[in-house]
Each structure stands twice: as C-alpha cells, then as structure tokens.
Amino acid sequence: MNRPLFHPTFGSRPAQIIGRDQVIEQFMSGLTAPIGSRDRCTFFVGQRGMGKTALLLELAERAANAGFIVARVTAYSGMADEIIELIQRNGAPFITEDNKKIQGIEAGAFGFSFGLTFSETVQKQYGFRTKLTLLCDKLAEYNLGVLILIDEAATSEELREVAITYQHLVGEDKNIAIAMAGLPNAVSNVLNDKVLTFLNRASKISLGPISPASIHVYYTNAFEQLGIIANDSLVTKAAEAAQGFPYLMQLIGYYTTQYTKAGQHLDDSHLMLAINAARQDMEQNVFRPILTPLSAKDLEFLKAMAMDNGVSSSSDIAKRMNKSNSYIQPYRARLIDAGIIESPRKGELEFAVPYLADYLRRKEPDPDL
Ligand SMILES: Nc1ncnc2c1ncn2[C@@H]1O[C@H](COP(=O)(O)OP(=O)(O)OP(=O)(O)O)[C@@H](O)[C@H]1O
C-alpha cells in the first residue's frame, strides 16, 4: 500500500507507526497467550493525538494476518450490532461451505443459514451474546479467533454489555480478545465501573510521547527516501519541535516537504517556516476544537496555568483565580476528564498537549472561544 510518508490527518493510518514497537509486540504476543490471559484484554490510554486510533488500525491489520477476525468500532450506541456485522463481513471470505450445506436448509440448526449469515430465528430472536458465541464457534472450526477493538472507550450501558459478554465467552473458552483505547479519564471510569470490576485484571498500556530519538530516525529515513538533503542538526531541531506528539510530527514532516523539494537542501529558514505552519495547524485542528466547548471559567483556569512554565500547583491556580481550593476542584476534574491537562503528582498540574500553554499565553481574550 502506498501511503504518503507524512500524513497529518486525525484517525488516519500513518505510513509507518513510530515508537510503538514494544506496545505492538506485547499486544501481539497476548493474542497467542492462553484464552483469558491478562494480555488478551488491553486498554490503551493516551491523550488527544497521541495515536490511539492509528495504533488500533495497525493492530487490526496485524491481528488479521495472525488468524483473527477483527471488528473495530467506536464506542457509541449501536456498537454491539456493528461488532456482529463486522465479524460476519470480515470473516465471510474465510468460510467455505461445502455444497451439501449450501443446499441444505437444516444448516439453520447450527444457527446459520449460510456462511456467517444467521438463520432467521437467530437473527430475530437472539441477542449479542448468543450471536457472538455462534460466530466464535463457527470461526474456531476454521482456526480463526475473534478480536474486538473499541476506540474512544467511555462508560455506557452498551460498553458494559460488550465487556461482560467478553468475560462470559472467556469463561466458555472461546478464542476471543478485546482491546479498547481512550482518553485517560474515560478509560479509568471504565476500569472503575462497579459492574466491570473484572477489568481491573486487564493490561493497561499508556501511549506517551514518542522519543525524540525515534522521531529523529524517522525523519532521517523519510527525508532520504524523499530526496531531501538534511544535515543532522536540522533533523534534531525538527524532531525536538514535534515534542513527541505524533500529530505534530506528521505536520512538521509534511510542511518540510512543502517547502523543500527532492534534490534540495533543507535549510534553517525553511525548517522554521515548516514548524510555524505546523503549529498553526495545531492551533486550528487541535487547540480550537479543544477550547471552543469550554466555559469562560475553564478558560480562566487554563490561562492561570499557562502563567507557569511547566508544572503548576493547584493552590497557585486557586490563588490566581481568587478562589478557594475546593471551588476550583470541578474545573480541574473536568479539564482532566477532557484530556487537556493532567496531574502527574498530587497537587500538581500540567498541560497534556504540547504548545497549548504557549498558545494561551499569546492569545488575547477571544469572543469566539
Ligand atoms: N506511532 C505513530 N507513528 C506515526 N504517526 C502516528 C503515530 N501515532 C499517530 N500518528 C499520526 O498522528 C495523528 C494523530 O493520531 P490519532 O488520530 O491516532 O490520535 P488519537 O490518539 O486517536 O487522537 P484522538 O484522541 O483525538 O482520537 C495522525 O495523523 C496519525 O497518523
């Protein structure tokens, strides 16, 4: 498949996944671990743009090549039906019915009328658990497992249904695995859900920033492939400007190729133009959508944080807002929920998105925000 080397689009599959080798390896070895093992139920946790969707896309392909029928969905109402349909659709090409079964109506006795299409009775009268069980059994006859991938995981009745069904099927020894990805607080709400206590045994993998060294290697190879001549110190500068943030890494790479063509030398002024253009896109595509739904007080909170260079203390923020510590708690909690800030240690707060503090410092009060 020919994907462009730099592809700065949310939810897209990059040409190459950078800096996640260990995570991918751990997940893939989980798929060969005994049914019900910890690594067969994985939660990927990461802030906006950290590459959750990109990783799920990569895992979907790898798992498909390793004998799994994959259903990748976004957590929303209707996902249980969609999971069933995707397994049927993705699994169908592997099911070869012999002629007798094709002609024999009695195949319905097994729950299917043809291939992975359910009999009318099953289709109409049975729910998610029965359907998924039937699909697992049928696919197992062909040595295929089932992998459910859920993006943007957050607590809901339907997510509970899917998770509980997974647990039941594990109990019945079906070859099934599940992985979910979401923002830190959304995932921790799922893990702490009273009904889903068994998920505490799941494996939890944090998708942090990508190391500057990995980005450096990626840029070096990409520039070489594209015929852009770049000296090492400029590649270092580009890699550092990405701040480990995959989306920014894609943007800086993309704009570099807009300003410097094949056969040309990358120079400092072009790189600075590329970095600035990338930051403007970040403002448009990440900061604005993040800030627009916030209340005036939420913004005041963030601006109070932006006065610090790096880590802020909760009590300083309360002082700057002329409020008590308890007054600011709901704002703090909501901003953490939204994945905009995080609390690395008790009493401390940090921006979760690179350059957001800098943007807020530069930004005059804006009636549009
Ligand atoms: N490991 C990676 N290597 C290379 N590029 C990546 C990687 N992870 C993500 N990207 C790229 O970064 C951008 C953002 O990634 P993605 O959409 O997966 O983020 P996300 O965590 O799902 O964000 P959100 O929380 O908003 O859904 C995309 O352009 C994607 O291709």
Ligand SMILES: [Mg+2]
């Ligand atoms: Mg995503």
